[in-house]
Amino acid sequence: MPELPESDAARRRIADHCLHRTIAGFDLGEVTHVQLPSEAERERLVGTQFSQTRRHGKYIFAGTSDGPWLHIHLGMSGSLRVYDEGETPPDYARLIVIFEGTRRLAFRDPRKFGRVKLIEDVDAFIAAKGLGPDAMKMGDNAFAQAIGSTKTAVKSALLDQSKMAGVGNLWSDEALYRCGIMPDTRGTDLDGKAVAHLHRAVQDIMGHVMAKNADYSQLPADWLIHHRKDGADCPRCGGTITKKKVGGRTAYHCPDHQTHAG
Ligand SMILES: [Zn+2]
Structure with a gap:
């Protein structure tokens, strides 16, 4: 999508x-x-x-x-x-x-x-x-306010287009994977450093995909996008990629290294 x-x-x-x-x-x-x-x-x-x-x-x-x-x-x-x-x-x-x-x-x-x-x-x-700011133009404070202050799952907050416009299922999973954050962690359970890290990851990942003209074959081999399959090996820690429903959406993640929960 x-x-x-x-x-x-x-x-x-x-x-x-x-x-x-x-x-x-x-x-x-x-x-x-x-x-x-x-x-x-x-x-x-x-x-x-x-x-x-x-x-x-x-x-x-x-x-x-x-x-x-x-x-x-x-x-x-x-x-x-x-x-x-x-x-x-x-x-x-x-x-x-x-x-x-x-x-x-x-x-x-x-x-x-x-x-x-x-x-x-x-x-x-x-x-x-009712769209929120464009995800590539959102400042640190606005991101912390929109995503870090949410009591719902952080993945759901990333997908909420009224908080921030542009992120969907694929790239929210990728950002959480990179940051080691479990998708159903509540925004309020993340400290300031983790929220800032997540913000950088969202913009860095989408900036990188744009630079490659959304040609996924040119994205690094250790990105989750190449391993979005239940039971696949996690290229980062050797754990097992797993899927679960978060806010009605399927979140692919690695429970072995996405352990950050505040
Ligand atoms: Zn892993």
Whole structure:
């Protein structure tokens, strides 16, 4: 499921390949229940160009110079593909932006949990969604307040998009694994040093994934992501990777070295 680094890689595809190109029209893919812009909304974009992109947490935005923004949320399995006419369009394409010339931008979404919307104002949208600060821009004090002061499981706090936007199941597990913190430890049971360590881990891990363009094969071999399997060997301590439900989500962890509980 795409989180902040995966969403940023998708945003970058628009920034690198689709800006300053005039939108000629749209194709709707297979019959879909995905939320897409209406015909009138699509009409508003025809003749305009995307001139900028933004991302907040897992939310992606492509903006026209002085008009509306196209907002994309990848949901469970969505992605963006850039291709040129003549190449095979990706499967599960729900919406294709046709630029003048050959360039195409496809929103593909096999599981149909994503959405594409036309919005007027990004900041107002973020406020209306009740999203917390972007995880990569969050300061030490804000993180300590949002995560360290929670009485619920620290993993649940990391996933709470109203506290901090962008972290999901995968990278919360990775950060807790690196810090040796059991996922169901309460935030209030972590001392200041442990909270600061966790903050650095969250930003360092997601920064690293972004730098690798969310290509997991380029991530270090001792990261949990390569060992997320019940019964796998822990590359850090030789213990056994185990899964458990925390706040309704499956947390992979190593009970042998994730012993920090305050
Ligand atoms: Zn271990």
